[in-house]
Amino acid sequence: MAGRGKLIAVIGDEDTCTGFLLGGVGELNKNRKPNFLVVEKDTSITEIEETFKSFLARNDIGIILINQFIAEMIRHAIDGHVQSIPAVLEIPSKEHPYDASKDSILRRAKGMFSADDFR
Amino acid sequence: MGLSELEECSLSLDGKLLRFMEQLESLEEKQAALNSLIEQGWFSTSKARYSMGNKQVSALQYASEIEPLVCVHTRTLDNGEVEFCTERVTQSTETGTNVKSIEEIGPQEEGVRRRNKPKNVVAEKKGNDEASSVAAPEVTPVKRSEQNPQQDPLRWFGILVPQALKQAQSSFKQVIELSAEIATLQTAVLNSREELKSCMKDKHILQKKTSAARVEQTVK
Numbered sequence: 001m002a003g004r005g006k007l008i009a010v011i012g013d014e015d016t017c018t019g020f021l022l023g024g025v026g027e028l029n030k031n032r033k034p035n036f037l038v039v040e041k042d043t044s045i046t047e048i049e050e051t052f053k054s055f056l057a058r059n060d061i062g063i064i065l066i067n068q069f070i071a072e073m074i075r076h077a078i079d080g081h082v083q084s085i086p087a088v089l090e091i092p093s094k095e096h097p098y099d100a101s102k103d104s105i106l107r108r109a110k111g112m113f114s115a116d117d118f119r
Numbered sequence: 120m121g122l123s124e125l126e127e128c129s130l131s132l133d134g135k136l137l138r139f140m141e142q143l144e145s146l147e148e149k150q151a152a153l154n155s156l157i158e159q160g161w162f163s164t165s166k167a168r169y170s171m172g173n174k175q176v177s178a179l180q181y182a183s184e185i186e187p188l189v190c191v192h193t194r195t196l197d198n199g200e201v202e203f204c205t206e207r208v209t210q211s212t213e214t215g216t217n218v219k220s221i222e223e224i225g226p227q228e229e230g231v232r233r234r235n236k237p238k239n240v241v242a243e244k245k246g247n248d249e250a251s252s253v254a255a256p257e258v259t260p261v262k263r264s265e266q267n268p269q270q271d272p273l274r275w276f277g278i279l280v281p282q283a284l285k286q287a288q289s290s291f292k293q294v295i296e297l298s299a300e301i302a303t304l305q306t307a308v309l310n311s312r313e314e315l316k317s318c319m320k321d322k323h324i325l326q327k328k329t330s331a332a333r334v335e336q337t338v339k
Contacts, residue, residue, distance in 0.1 A: 005190025005191050005192045005206055006190060006191045006192070006193060007187055007190060007191070008187075008189065008190075008191055008205075008295060008298070014177060014178050015161055015164060016157075017178065018164065018176060018177065018178065018181075019157070019160045019161065019164060019287060019290075019291040019294075020291055020294070020295065021181060021185070021272055022164075022272045022273065022284070022287060022288045022291050023189065023272075023288060023291035023292045023294065023295045024187065024188030024189045024207070024208075024272060024292070024295075025187060025188075025189055025295060026181070026185040026187065026272070027185055027186065027187040028183075028184060028185040034185070035187075038178045062190075062191035062192075062193050062203060062302075063191055063203060063298060063299065063302050065298060084195075084200075084201040084306045084309075085193055085201060087201070087203065087302035087305055087306065089298055089301055089302060089305070091153065091154075091157060091298075092154050092157060092158075094161055097154075098150065098154050100147070100150070105305045105308065105309065106143075106146075108309065108312070109139075109143060109308050109309070109312055
């Protein structure tokens with residue numbers, strides 16, 4: 001049963017959310033709280049950040065998928081998350097292709113070759 | 120003595136670096152595959168929208184009750200890495216119950232037939248004793264009106280949806296599986312990075328020690 005495992009949360013534009021919900025990741029819990037956020041033009045950054053933080057705080061979420069252009073808006077919050085669970089994955093969106101140089105994880109991995117590591 | 124330690128440290132550092140590079144390469148490959156699958160999914164969604172109508176396949180059509188059909192199991196390995204694997208709730212169990220409910224129609228009809236013949240109850244009872252004893256455990260109230268909460272999300276968008284939407288669904292299903300693999304790789308990369316950093320520091324300390332020993336030797 002799906003209840004025992006963890007959920008996959010999505011923060012993305014309408015097409016991304018629709019796609020992943022088609023895939024079967026969506027959930028509306030007993031408190032009618034969804035595990036996804038459809039980001040539209042009028043969605044504020046505060047709302048996105050609060051949702052992201054609420055997903056981080058939920059212990060039933062294992063992976064958070066977020067469009068990279070949205071991740072850019074709340075980069076400080078994403079960089080501040082260093083735990084393995086939930087894992088944060090940056091994915092492309094229709095209008096913004098994926099850029100590996102912006103990815104939080106890859107930037108952290110690149111960071112190991114910085115001068116600080118040799119001190 | 121110090122030199123051999125340094126050599127050992129260098130060798131293990133080389134091994135870790137190679138492993139780290141392999142992980143990064145694999146991560147990049149999987150990211151590329153994920154991106155192309157997502158693109159494919161969007162393309163199929165757009166095709167479905169083209170045939171269904173502009174306003175179709177949107178957030179307005181999400182069901183009021185949404186149950187997850189896929190979940191992620193996490194497992195922390197000994198070396199600190201976390202493994203993510205997806206598990207899909209198969210629809211086969213639901214179809215199984217449906218088949219059962221169809222089979223259970225038989226005994227129910229028999230019950231109705233018996234009600235029309237109240238005079239021959241005793242005789243019939245004797246005759247059907249064996250049959251009823253077999254059928255008895257099967258006579259259970261069938262919950263026909265029970266809604267299936269785990270319905271296929273495709274149904275949100277209509278009963279007869281275009282093939283393109285089904286293709287989009289299968290693309291996104293693959294994306295979900297791939298995203299679990301990427302999440303595993305990400306934690307592995309970060310873990311390797313930490314190992315490398317500590318190994319580099321050790322090597323640095325050893326290098327300092329050996330160079331100090333050499334200086335001492337040359338002075339003597």
